[in-house]
Amino acid sequence: MTALRLIHGAAALAAAGSLAGTLWTGLADRGVALAFAVLIAVGELTRWSGAGTRQAAPLATAGSLSYALLGADAGRPAQAGPAQVATVVLAATLLGALPHIWSGRTTTLDHLARRVLTVGFTAVCFQPLYDKGLFASWGGPLYALLLVALLGLTALCDAVLAAALAHCRAGWPFGPLLREELRGLLGIGSAVCATGAVMALAVAVVGLWALPVFCLPLLLTQLSERRYAAVRDTYRQTIASLARATEIAGYTPAGHARRVASLSLAVGRDLGLTEGELTVLEYAALMHDIGQLSLVDPVPAGATAGLPAAQQRRIALLGGAVVRQTGVAAAVAVMVERQADPYREQPVAARIVRAVNAYEEKTRDAGPEAPLRALEDLRLGTAGDYAPEVVESLARVLARPRARRVVAQVGDGGSGTSLSDPARRWVTHG
Amino acid sequence: MEAVPARAHGCVAAVALLALLCLLPLPTVRAPWWALGLLCALYAVCEHVVRRRFGGTFYPVLLAGAFLLPPPAAALVALPAALLSPVEHRPALPRRVWRAARPALAVWGAAEVNWALGGRDAVVASDFPYALLPAGAAVLAFCLVLTALDGGIRVLALGVPPRRAWHGLLSRSLAPVAVHGLAGLMMAVLWRSPYGPVAALLVLLPMWVSWWIFAQYHRERAAHQATIRALVQAVDIKDGYTRGHSERVGQASVMIARELGMDEDRVEVLRFAGILHDVGKLGVPTRLLRKDGPLTPEERRIIELHPEYGHEMVRGISFLGEARAAILHHHERLDGSGYPYGLVGAQIPECARVVAVADAFDAMTSTRSYRRARPVEAAVTELERCAGAQFDPRMVAALARALARWGCPRSSEGGSGGERQPTDTTDETPLRAPGRQPATGTRR
Numbered sequence: 028m029t030a031l032r033l034i035h036g037a038a039a040l041a042a043a044g045s046l047a048g049t050l051w052t053g054l055a056d057r058g059v060a061l062a063f064a065v066l067i068a069v070g071e072l073t074r075w076s077g078a079g080t081r082q083a084a085p086l087a088t089a090g091s092l093s094y095a096l097l098g099a100d101a102g103r104p105a106q107a108g109p110a111q112v113a114t115v116v117l118a119a120t121l122l123g124a125l126p127h128i129w130s131g132r133t134t135t136l137d138h139l140a141r142r143v144l145t146v147g148f149t150a151v152c153f154q155p156l157y158d159k160g161l162f163a164s165w166g167g168p169l170y171a172l173l174l175v176a177l178l179g180l181t182a183l184c185d186a187v188l189a190a191a192l193a194h195c196r197a198g199w200p201f202g203p204l205l206r207e208e209l210r211g212l213l214g215i216g217s218a219v220c221a222t223g224a225v226m227a228l229a230v231a232v233v234g235l236w237a238l239p240v241f242c243l244p245l246l247l248t249q250l251s252e253r254r255y256a257a258v259r260d261t262y263r264q265t266i267a268s269l270a271r272a273t274e275i276a277g278y279t280p281a282g283h284a285r286r287v288a289s290l291s292l293a294v295g296r297d298l299g300l301t302e303g304e305l306t307v308l309e310y311a312a313l314m315h316d317i318g319q320l321s322l323v324d325p326v327p328a329g330a331t332a333g334l335p336a337a338q339q340r341r342i343a344l345l346g347g348a349v350v351r352q353t354g355v356a357a358a359v360a361v362m363v364e365r366q367a368d369p370y371r372e373q374p375v376a377a378r379i380v381r382a383v384n385a386y387e388e389k390t391r392d393a394g395p396e397a398p399l400r401a402l403e404d405l406r407l408g409t410a411g412d413y414a415p416e417v418v419e420s421l422a423r424v425l426a427r428p429r430a431r432r433v434v435a436q437v438g439d440g441g442s443g444t445s446l447s448d449p450a451r452r453w454v455t456h457g
Numbered sequence: 458m459e460a461v462p463a464r465a466h467g468c469v470a471a472v473a474l475l476a477l478l479c480l481l482p483l484p485t486v487r488a489p490w491w492a493l494g495l496l497c498a499l500y501a502v503c504e505h506v507v508r509r510r511f512g513g514t515f516y517p518v519l520l521a522g523a524f525l526l527p528p529p530a531a532a533l534v535a536l537p538a539a540l541l542s543p544v545e546h547r548p549a550l551p552r553r554v555w556r557a558a559r560p561a562l563a564v565w566g567a568a569e570v571n572w573a574l575g576g577r578d579a580v581v582a583s584d585f586p587y588a589l590l591p592a593g594a595a596v597l598a599f600c601l602v603l604t605a606l607d608g609g610i611r612v613l614a615l616g617v618p619p620r621r622a623w624h625g626l627l628s629r630s631l632a633p634v635a636v637h638g639l640a641g642l643m644m645a646v647l648w649r650s651p652y653g654p655v656a657a658l659l660v661l662l663p664m665w666v667s668w669w670i671f672a673q674y675h676r677e678r679a680a681h682q683a684t685i686r687a688l689v690q691a692v693d694i695k696d697g698y699t700r701g702h703s704e705r706v707g708q709a710s711v712m713i714a715r716e717l718g719m720d721e722d723r724v725e726v727l728r729f730a731g732i733l734h735d736v737g738k739l740g741v742p743t744r745l746l747r748k749d750g751p752l753t754p755e756e757r758r759i760i761e762l763h764p765e766y767g768h769e770m771v772r773g774i775s776f777l778g779e780a781r782a783a784i785l786h787h788h789e790r791l792d793g794s795g796y797p798y799g800l801v802g803a804q805i806p807e808c809a810r811v812v813a814v815a816d817a818f819d820a821m822t823s824t825r826s827y828r829r830a831r832p833v834e835a836a837v838t839e840l841e842r843c844a845g846a847q848f849d850p851r852m853v854a855a856l857a858r859a860l861a862r863w864g865c866p867r868s869s870e871g872g873s874g875g876e877r878q879p880t881d882t883t884d885e886t887p888l889r890a891p892g893r894q895p896a897t898g899t900r901r
Contacts (some may be wrong), residue, residue, distance in 0.1 A: 168654050218667065251674060272740070275739065301480040352690070
């Protein structure tokens with residue numbers, strides 16, 4: 028939690044300092060400041076806290092970065108110093124975020140801190156050097172490249188900040204989070220940086236007309252991203268429903284697939300899997316029992332962990348065949364197929380599914396001491412069936428306070444709403 | 458597509474000739490040759506990657522050329538990419554020529570309009586509100602030329618009637634090309650600014666990312682549709698005699714919905730409702746579904762649980778919306794004697810009433826193990842007899858009207874062919890420029 032305080036404290040200090048500085052000197056270049064403030068506020072208004080988005084308000088971010096990098100306005104040197112940049116960006120962001128704060132939709136504090144720190148960093152790096160005329164001797168193309176390099180540096184810092192904030196909030200390991208943030212830079216992150224640089228350059232050439240014209244590609248990117256996230260969500264819901272087929276057919280108890288999936292996700296996060304691997308893990312965990320649909324006689328209570336190894340293997344193979352038919356990524360089918368292999372031959376996701384499934388089956392409908400006994404059983408099985416590092420990770424995840432674990436699941440975005448809606452105890456037939 | 462008619466060859470040759478005519482004054486114009494070469498190379502690279510990775514065409518570079526260069530030089534920008542890129546379908550030569558001549562002509566038209574309105578000087582002087590006007594006119598000219606050529610080749614090569622050949626082509630292409638045009642304008646302005654081509658390249662990055670994400674979106678959507686089809690197939694396999702039933706019910710539901718004048722979103726939801734209406738049969742033992750001979754009351758009770766099973770399964774899929782209610786209530790009857798809840802009249806959701814009629818119609822008109830299919834007229838008469846007591850008369854009348862107009866819905870062999878994707882009717886091309894040349898066949 029100290030890192031969180033540190034980041035927030037630094038952001039508050041920077042904001043207060045720049046506000047004082049701006050009040051002292053007064054606003055320079057009011058027209059330009061107003062134009063950028065409107066752009067940032069509009070971008071913030073259209074922000075969107077959907078599932079799995081890395082950049083919720085790309086327009087606002089690009090606008091604030093380009094304001095920080097603004098050297099000239101239609102050939103006339105721009106007057107804004109770093110203090111003014113940070114103040115204008117902060118005020119516009121707050122203004123645009125008001126409706127969101129009002130309806131309590133987003134965790135605004137982290138977002139504000141990140142915005143202030145990154146924009147402040149960029150402006151402090153750029154404005155004093157520009158004012159000293161350091162870039163005047165450089166040629167045009169070199170100047171453009173310099174802006175890109177500076178934005179790249181800023182993006183790196185922002186990734187570290189974002190990862191640190193997520194680490195403090197959810198308690199997931201820092202390394203994988205940082206890796207994910209860096210990977211996200213390749214996608215919409217690079218579009219945001221490029222737009223920021225291009226807008227700063229274009230305003231220098233043609234003046235403020237450039238702002239509306241240059242927003243358009245980024246708006247389109249945002250739109251695509253939104254639709255992509257939406258269809259990903261729908262897909263996840265469909266998979267979850269498909270997984271429920273075994274429960275409805277009476278092969279497995281209600282909510283089993285959902286519980287295995289959320290616990291597997293928590294273990295996968297703890298072990299530092301990447302976002303792509305986590306998706307495969309989640310789908311595989313949801314569909315791990317689907318092979319039972321092909322059985323003539325249901326396994327008693329759907330508990331496969333207690334069956335002979337050969338039969339477990341057979342059910343896993345049947346499941347892999349079904350998953351292959353559904354057009355889900357082949358990696359998911361492989362995980363489902365290999366969930367019953369000895370752990371030394373298994374990929375990580377299959378190890379996790381196997382251990383978590385066994386834990387879930389052993390603790391179901393058992394007494395209050397069942398979790399401890401189940402973990403003990405798993406530990407005894409680490410010679411052949413269950414991977415020791417997975418079992419230890421499971422123990423760590425289970426030892427966490429329950430609220431923290433739930434945050435970890437809901438933090439995954441849309442899946443939280445679809446997968447964790449409480450399943451009714453379904454009265455199965457026959 | 459094997460035999461390309463001679464008329465099409467003639468059309469391609471004529472267009473190629475026109476393009477050559479546009480290029481003819483090339484030796485006399487003064488153009489910045491290094492910029493031309495750079496744009497050509499850039500366009501070739503972009504086209505190559507876009508075509509291979511995403512499908513479609515990437516216009517910003519082309520339009521930037523139209524804003525920067527004199528018309529004959531601008532037309533040249535499109536050529537190397539088309540001549541170098543591989544052609545997937547035979548006959549290769551006319552396709553390649555068409556692919557080169559079509560954008561060349563369009564760019565020439567755009568550049569000519571831009572030049573006449575003084576767009577190039579506006580770009581060089583970065584005279585801003587004014588520069589948007591010639592650029593807008595150029596984009597319009599670009600779209601018009603593309604539309605004219607595309608419609609023409611559809612009439613001549615594919616034999617599409619002229620009235621339908623141009624239908625919607627212009628309105629569909631205008632918005633994406635306008636966006637590409639704005640990007641092209643920015644490229645042109647920055648190209649001529651002190652910051653040079655490096656800054657212009659930066660403009661392409663957001664466009665590029667947007668395309669990349671859009672391509673991912675399409676991939677994910679296709680996977681999603683495959684999953685839904687698999688769900689339906691699982692039911693069809695389990696319930697031996699209903700091969701293709703789900704898909705036909707989906708189509709019949711769509712016919713009724715269109716006839717009732719529902720909006721497109723709702724029609725799509727009804728298509729899914731029809732396709733998934735029996736998904737709950739996954740929860741019913743196969744033995745019962747395939748049983749020959751009469752069912753005991755106990756067995757009947759178990760089979761009648763399938764709407765509730767189905768609803769339980771799709772409950773969490775939010776995009777299905779109303780379709781979930783249709784799945785739960787498609788066995789309700791107007792007089793209240795249906796199941797699972799025995800709802801009466803208007804208590805039954807409208808979409809459930811639609812699916813009920815579509816389901817009954819297909820059940821009567823398809824052959825099952827225990828009886829032959831009935832003719833369509835007999836089925837409609839039977840539906841009309843039961844209208845009021847079992848079915849909603851409005852839906853029955855709508856189905857009868859739709860059948861009279863369009864004929865009977867046919868499934869594509871048990872739903873495994875996959876020619877018709879369930880939601881492919883909606884147009885999903887806000888970003889994708891309409892680069893579907895008829896002569897190159899379809900990619901996706």
